[in-house]
Structure formats: structure tokens, C-alpha cells
Amino acid sequence: MDPGMTTFDAIMFPADDRPPHVVPLMTSPITGALPAPAARSAEPYRCGRAPHPEVYMDYIADQLGSQAWCFHLVEALDGMIQKFATPYIVFYPVVSRDGMPFPVNKCIREIQRDRFDEARAWRGNLLVAKYRDGKDGVKYGAMMDASMADFPIIKNYLSTHLAPS
Numbered sequence: 703m704d705p706g707m708t709t710f711d712a713i714m715f716p717a718d719d720r721p722p723h724v725v726p727l728m729t730s731p732i733t734g735a736l737p738a739p740a741a742r743s744a745e746p747y748r749c750g751r752a753p754h755p756e757v758y759m760d761y762i763a764d765q766l767g768s769q770a771w772c773f774h775l776v777e778a779l780d781g782m783i784q785k786f787a788t789p790y791i792v793f794y795p796v797v798s799r800d801g802m803p804f805p806v807n808k809c810i811r812e813i814q815r816d817r818f819d820e821a822r823a824w825r826g827n828l829l830v831a832k833y834r835d836g837k838d839g840v841k842y843g844a845m846m847d848a849s850m851a852d853f854p855i856i857k858n859y860l861s862t863h864l865a866p867s
Contacts, residue, residue, distance in 0.1 A: 717805045730751065730752050763798060832847065
């Protein structure tokens with residue numbers, strides 16, 4: 703592994719029949735590789751590291767890097783008055799290598815049960831990373847390890863939220 707690469711544990715929700723599990727999410731230092739200052743201020747990059755969830759995303763376009771996936775913030779559950787002190791970011795694939803849609807995520811389909819909507823289904827392998835505020839107070843200023851203890855919170859969120867459109 704590259705000496706600049708650091709890993710943080712993240713929860714993977716595979717699209718196939720495997721159960722959710724913890725995987726090491728690789729990150730690399732940001733060295734100006736992101737195209738615009740606005741991109742560098744986006745939540746996943748505020749910690750000064752670029753996450754690489756594409757490593758775990760089957761059928762994703764190979765040479766696009768972070769342009770082949772998007773992210774969705776999980777800052778609170780429905781009914782919560784305050785946001786999480788340690789919010790989550792869900793990374794999901796958007797550009798496949800062959801232009802075909804990603805397969806529906808079977809795990810999340812089971813979690814959503816009656817709420818499942820094929821048109822707004824989560825597709826492909828999802829990775830969920832955990833963040834906290836940085837020492838300087840910057841929101842999403844530091845990445846931290848997630849664990850299966852975080853699974854019930856993410857499961858609750860995904861049970862009531864369809865994929866971003």
C-alpha cells in the first residue's frame with residue numbers, strides 16, 4: 703500500500719446476497735488533484751483526505767475516480783431535533799463501466815420492505831463512512847472508524863430514505 707494511504711473502517715452494503723460488513727476504506731492525502739475549490743470544500747474532502755470507495759464498487763467506470771461515485775449525507779434520523787455528533791456519508795456508484803444501470807442493492811431492498819421503490823432504489827455497493835468535526839471546528843473535519851455498532855443507525859436511515867434522484 704502507498705505510504706500516503708490511510709484506511710478507516712467503513713460499513714459496506716453489498717448489492718449481492720452478502721451481508722453488510724466492515725471494510726477498510728482507503729484514503730489519500732489531497733494534493734490539489736480535485737478540480738475546483740468548491741469540490742475540495744465538499745464534505746468528504748474537508749478532512750484533507752480523498753476517500754476511495756470506488757475500490758469496493760463493482761462495475762464502476764475504472765478511470766474516472768471520484769467522478770464515478772456520489773455521496774449522500776446522513777446527519778440525523780427522522781424525528782431527531784439535533785444532528786449526529788458523528789455524522790455519516792453514504793458513497794454510491796453513479797457511472798458504470800458499460801453504461802448499464804447498477805444492480806438494485808438487495809440488502810437495502812430487504813431493509814426497506816414495503817417502502818421499496820424500484821425507480822428510486824439504491825443501486826450497487828454502498829459504503830458508509832463516519833466523520834466528526836475537526837479540531838478547528840470544521841464540520842466533517844476528520845474521518846473516523848465506523849463499526850457494526852453503527853449498523854442499526856444506518857439501517858434505520860436507509861429503511862426510510864430512498865436513493866437520491
